[in-house]
Amino acid sequence: MIISKAYILKESRDIVAKEGLNALSIRKLAQNCNVAVGSIYNYFSSKDELMISTIESVWEDIFRIDDSSVSCDDFLKYLSEIFTHLGSGIRKYPNFFTIHSLSFKSQNLGRAKDSMDTYIEGLRENLLQILNKDSNIKKDAFDDDFTKDDLVDFILSTSLCFIVEKNYDKDLLLKIVKKTLY
Numbered sequence: 001m002i003i004s005k006a007y008i009l010k011e012s013r014d015i016v017a018k019e020g021l022n023a024l025s026i027r028k029l030a031q032n033c034n035v036a037v038g039s040i041y042n043y044f045s046s047k048d049e050l051m052i053s054t055i056e057s058v059w060e061d062i063f064r065i066d067d068s069s070v071s072c073d074d075f076l077k078y079l080s081e082i083f084t085h086l087g088s089g090i091r092k093y094p095n096f097f098t099i100h101s102l103s104f105k106s107q108n109l110g111r112a113k114d115s116m117d118t119y120i121e122g123l124r125e126n127l128l129q130i131l132n133k134d135s136n137i138k139k140d141a142f143d144d145d146f147t148k149d150d151l152v153d154f155i156l157s158t159s160l161c162f163i164v165e166k167n168y169d170k171d172l173l174l175k176i177v178k179k180t181l182y
Contacts, residue, residue: 003035005043012054013061013093020095024054055112058096062089063119065126073133076178079155082123083170090163097164120156127152137181151180 011032015024026047030037044050065085072078090097131137131148142148155173162168 003033003039008033008040008043009053009057012050013057016054016058016096017093021051021054024051026050052112056115058093059112059116059119062086062093062096063123065123072130073135075127075131075134075137075181076174078130079127079177080170080174082127083159083168083174086159086163087168087170090166090168120160124152124156127155134181141181151177 008029012024012029015028015032026037026040026044029050030040033040040050044053063086065082072081128148131152142151155177158173159168162170162173
């Protein structure tokens with residue numbers, strides 16, 4: 001059977017989605033891929049490397065937003081799409097965020113955290129870009145004490161708190177943003 005790194009990562013994401021990150025092992029992954037354990041080691045030199053790559057892959061799956069949405073000029077609509085997408089990622093990978101944060105104990109997981117930071121920074125940039133394009137925002141919504149950066153940072157940190165606490169109330173956050181901006 002011909003196997004690829006992308007296929008292995010897809011199977012590893014499936015394990016994480018169904019059983020959680022702690023259930024991922026090279027032996028189980030090899031079994032799911034219908035290959036020998038050694039075949040997995042051709043792509044990942046250790047379980048840590050597999051875990052890091054899997055975490056990166058899950059982050060990508062959760063935070064990969066359709067680029068066509070970035071052309072939107074309605075901040076609230078874009079934010080709603082983001083929240084819907086994040087919500088589906090949370091449902092797809094229940095407990096990932098809790099287990100993921102605990103797994104940062106491993107020596108080499110800095111790379112996975114960097115990956116998470118990269119996706120969040122990309123999302124931050126997109127939010128700012130669309131916020132700048134939205135012509136319906138009140139002219140006095142922002143000033144030196146409350147900037148666009150402040151709002152986006154608040155949205156991201158609040159979203160991450162909701163996710164980790166498993167209390168993802170996107171409607172509340174959307175109401176706050178709507179009352180603040182429009």
